[in-house]
Amino acid sequence: MAFFEKLGKKIGDAAEAAGDKAKDFAEITKLNNSISAEKKEIDRLIVELGKWAFEAEKSNPESPVAIQCSKILESKKNIESFQEKIEEIKSGPDLEAPVPEVENLEIVTCKNCGAIVPEGSKFCPECGTPVDL
Template identity: 30%
Template sequence: MSVLDSITKKVTDTAKAAAKISGSVVEITKLNMSINAEEEKVRKLYMEIGKQVYEDYIDGKPLDEELMRKCIKIDEIFDNINEMKEKILELKNVKACPNCGTILAIDMEYCHKCGRKQDDDTVDAEGEKDE
């Protein structure tokens, strides 16, 4: 193998590694943007719920099914956000401590913040165990 072939191979390998890393960065950025959009939807629904609850309160009405539907929609949005956060952890090759939510290297056995022993259970981005 000539020196030129060796240099060409190293440049090609480096370019492939950089492309893989930049692809992950782009995907993480897209996921973060999606999370922000989903969180904005939740904020709007919170405002609608608050306004509706207050109007019902003023009118002396019991809470209705529309509020229940909005609460269910918020739960669905939070599930979606947690899935995206889990994907980000996966792309970054890290995990979240199930006790305190601190981001840890995938191979860490103990959390450096709370000291909890890490196990093999899947943990979501909010630090909650998946069952």
């Protein structure tokens, strides 16, 4: 009987230990979530701090963060020029307009001898026949 009592106690202990483990796990999960939340808050504040520092230091060449500031300014300039390009493209020739066909650029040949006549020439370079356009 003693054996079964001992066994029963052991099982009880194990169950209790498992319960403690589950509680520990839940507690650890909760703490890890708290850590994540704090880290997110730190990240947010660092971004805010960075923006503040940039605004405060961007025109100070002696600033300890002058390199970072100049890189940010450079990126801002790049953004502006990319936006300008977008506007140029948008205000440019209508994209729906038909693209000139390559056939229109066909090489002119002499009707008499078949020689290739350079663009703008009035006479065939081979036989002198006038080119009618």
